[in-house]
Amino acid sequence: MSETHDKTIVCRCEEITVEDIRSCIAKGFDSFDEIKRVLRVSMGPCQGRGCKDIILREISAAKKMPIADLDPGTVRPPVKPIKIGVLAYGEEAGK
Amino acid sequence: MSEKRTADAIIVGGGVHGAAAAYYLAKAGVKDVVLFERKYLSSGGSGRSAAGLRQHFGTEVNCRLAKYNLECFPTLEEDLGGELNLEFTQWGYLWVAYADSVLNQLQKNVNVQQSLDIPSVMMTGDEIKKKWPYFNTNEIVGGAFCHMDGHINPQTLTMAYGYAAQKLGARVFHYRPVEKLLAEGGKIKGVVVDGEEWHAPRVLLTAGPWSTPLAKTVGLDLPVEPERHNLLVTEPVEVFECPMVLCLDDGAYFKQLPNGSFFLGRDDQDEPRTTEVGNSAKFLEGVTKSVLKRFPGLAGVRVIHQWSGPYDVTPDHQAIIDWTPIEGLWVNCGWSGHGLQFGPSGGRLAKEMFFGEKTFVDIHNFRLSRFAEGDLFPEPAFI
Numbered sequence: 001m002s003e004t005h006d007k008t009i010v011c012r013c014e015e016i017t018v019e020d021i022r023s024c025i026a027k028g029f030d031s032f033d034e035i036k037r038v039l040r041v042s043m044g045p046c047q048g049r050g051c052k053d054i055i056l057r058e059i060s061a062a063k064k065m066p067i068a069d070l071d072p073g074t075v076r077p078p079v080k081p082i083k084i085g086v087l088a089y090g091e092e093a094g095k
Numbered sequence: 096m097s098e099k100r101t102a103d104a105i106i107v108g109g110g111v112h113g114a115a116a117a118y119y120l121a122k123a124g125v126k127d128v129v130l131f132e133r134k135y136l137s138s139g140g141s142g143r144s145a146a147g148l149r150q151h152f153g154t155e156v157n158c159r160l161a162k163y164n165l166e167c168f169p170t171l172e173e174d175l176g177g178e179l180n181l182e183f184t185q186w187g188y189l190w191v192a193y194a195d196s197v198l199n200q201l202q203k204n205v206n207v208q209q210s211l212d213i214p215s216v217m218m219t220g221d222e223i224k225k226k227w228p229y230f231n232t233n234e235i236v237g238g239a240f241c242h243m244d245g246h247i248n249p250q251t252l253t254m255a256y257g258y259a260a261q262k263l264g265a266r267v268f269h270y271r272p273v274e275k276l277l278a279e280g281g282k283i284k285g286v287v288v289d290g291e292e293w294h295a296p297r298v299l300l301t302a303g304p305w306s307t308p309l310a311k312t313v314g315l316d317l318p319v320e321p322e323r324h325n326l327l328v329t330e331p332v333e334v335f336e337c338p339m340v341l342c343l344d345d346g347a348y349f350k351q352l353p354n355g356s357f358f359l360g361r362d363d364q365d366e367p368r369t370t371e372v373g374n375s376a377k378f379l380e381g382v383t384k385s386v387l388k389r390f391p392g393l394a395g396v397r398v399i400h401q402w403s404g405p406y407d408v409t410p411d412h413q414a415i416i417d418w419t420p421i422e423g424l425w426v427n428c429g430w431s432g433h434g435l436q437f438g439p440s441g442g443r444l445a446k447e448m449f450f451g452e453k454t455f456v457d458i459h460n461f462r463l464s465r466f467a468e469g470d471l472f473p474e475p476a477f478i
Contacts, residue, residue, distance in 0.1 A: 038179060083394065084394055084395070087379050088380065088394075
């Protein structure tokens, strides 16, 4: 596994690579909440389902801290994206 | 770990005002500036803000400061080092009235703005319909619009100020909550963090609604209270530069962000008065119903997530920017929901006050003693 110059996409919603995550951590934005706000990871439609574990692993490696000791950020409702029309008037009316 | 626990100035709170103050002080040559933030920069009210930028205010001092903010924003990303994308846009800000009395107040506000060369204009319902055909303008009696106003990313704005301050030598500590302030013989002495004393001759309190309990630790009463507000964001759709639209019947508002997403928000008087940032389930139904009435075309756009954050509200919905009766302790808080955009002027004022300079705008109205004197100066244009 390449340690540097890794172009593997971590966040598919925002097309953020492993390299982007590592360089963000190196700049001092080294908590999940900060990386999220700097790179928009986990702010897209997947809400971090695809990327969060990988990012936490990168932070853990960089800070030499167990993942269990890292703040994983907040999971916010709704769990899955819902159309505005459905939220306002229900499933039938939202069609 | 041994760290130098003294400073020329200690800033309590890493919201936009604390981070901007750190930047302006460090830039002005103050050698040892220390900022303590309880979580990460922007984690309080700042980063949770809808981050509208506007010059629509009804009091002259706010208009003057807002004008300065809008002078700073176009080059701010570059000025702060260009590391973070501030997502600054100027797609305009529209205040919509549904009653004549509200329209009259907008007219008064616009008169103040125009007297200070802010390019706000009044619009009729027909003019609004013509400019933005996708709005439902039924029941609208008119509005006020400023094309220079817009949006900025509140989180990267705050972090960029902190990052730039650090590059200039300031020490910015994350996840280090200040437990209490320290004063002795009527003078500020420093703060307590992690059970240890940090000493400085000057301490700036910029902790939003958390300022109130912190000020109490040195016997100072601040009439600043938390008030929770909710917001949601949608998936990105095609960018058509929808301005910030604020509906002055039930306080609903919406705007498009540079990536195409929409922010939707709405007032709710029943929300708890707390800094606790939980989510209100009923918010989703209320805000989507209200916004769909004004903009039916959004029905098919998906909501991605909701969140909440606290305003720091004062009795007249105006900030408190002043030296306190405790020598060396000054405060900048109580912005009552419109504070994020005042980061540039708040930071500049903190610097000018630190050096005892004449402030670039007369801020006498923001003094702390106005509450005891009963000399409030209510801001009519608050959300």
